[in-house]
Amino acid sequence: MQLYSFFNSSASYRVRIALALKGVEYDTEGINIRNGEQNSPDYRHLNPVGLVPTLITDSGDSLGQSLAIIDWLDRHYSQPRLLPEEDRARAKVLEIAYTISCDIHPINNMRVLRWLTDELKVSEAQKNRWYGHWVAQGLGAVEQMLQHSNGRFCVGDSPTLADCCLIPQWANALRMNCDLSAFPRCQAIYEHCQTLPAFRAAAPENQVDKIPA
Ligand SMILES: N[C@@H](CCC(=O)N[C@@H](CS)C(=O)NCC(=O)O)C(=O)O
Known part of the structure; x- marks a missing residue:
């Protein structure tokens, strides 16, 4: 399989975590989104929305949207299961995953x-304020969702799709210097995941397509 990916892309990072947790071998095809490679006709032929990631399966199918890719992986490589079978756990996992990936x-x-x-001529400081505002709103909601969970991961004691979404979002927020002090449950889960080989292998700093800032 091939993963079209960018080292710093959090949507790509989600899929890399899932692949690493499941021990699936793949080749990385770096798409440099900073210089617009995601908009080339060849890439848009694979992924019409012009965003990374895209997974090319062993049978040659081209799959876009990180959550759809992870769902596909879960159906083809069942262990560890990232979308629980049990209804309540599955709903909680999807609630957290969608809050991060949709909101x-x-x-x-x-x-x-x-x-x-570039278009609205917002200053760098205003852009960072925008970023921090939506991170604080969204992670505030996730923190509340995690109040009644006391496992090592978002839902229970094994990693799920929710962790595949939270860890990259948290890493992005750290990179953007957001104040994350109000989200101790999220932070504890992030720190635990950082100790695990699959999460480390998927991290931006460990990617073959890494380029300087
Ligand atoms: N909903 C999509 C989002 C993909 C996405 O936004 N990817 C970003 C990187 S994290 C991207 O390709 N950005 C390029 C751009 O903004 O032009 C998914 O989950 O796959």
Whole structure:
């Protein structure tokens, strides 16, 4: 399999965590989103929305959208299960995963931030304020969702799709110097995941396509 990915992309990072947890071998095809490779006709042929990641399966299918890719992986490589079978756990996992991937990430995506600065002429400080505001709102909600969980991961004592989403979002927020002091449960889960080989292997700093800032 091939993963079209960018080392610093949190949506790619989600899929890399899932692949590493499941021990699936793949090749990385770096797509440099800073210089617009995601918009080339060849890449858009694979992924019409022009965003990373894209997974090319062994049978040659091209899959976009990180959550759809992880769902596909879960159906083809069942262990460890990232989307629990049990209804309540599954709903909780999806609640957290969607809060991050639908409510936080899209409005802080690179193309949105660039549109703010390039088209609306928002200053760098205002852009960072925008970013921090939506991170604080979203992670505040996630922190509340985690109040009644006391496992090592978002839901229970094994990693799920929720952790695949939280860890990259947290890493992005750290990179953007957001104040994360109000989210101790999220932080504890992040710190625990940092000790695990699969999460470390998936981290931006350990990618073959890493380029300087
Ligand atoms: N909903 C998509 C989001 C993908 C996405 O936003 N990827 C970002 C990197 S994290 C990207 O390709 N950005 C390029 C751009 O903004 O032009 C998914 O989950 O796969």
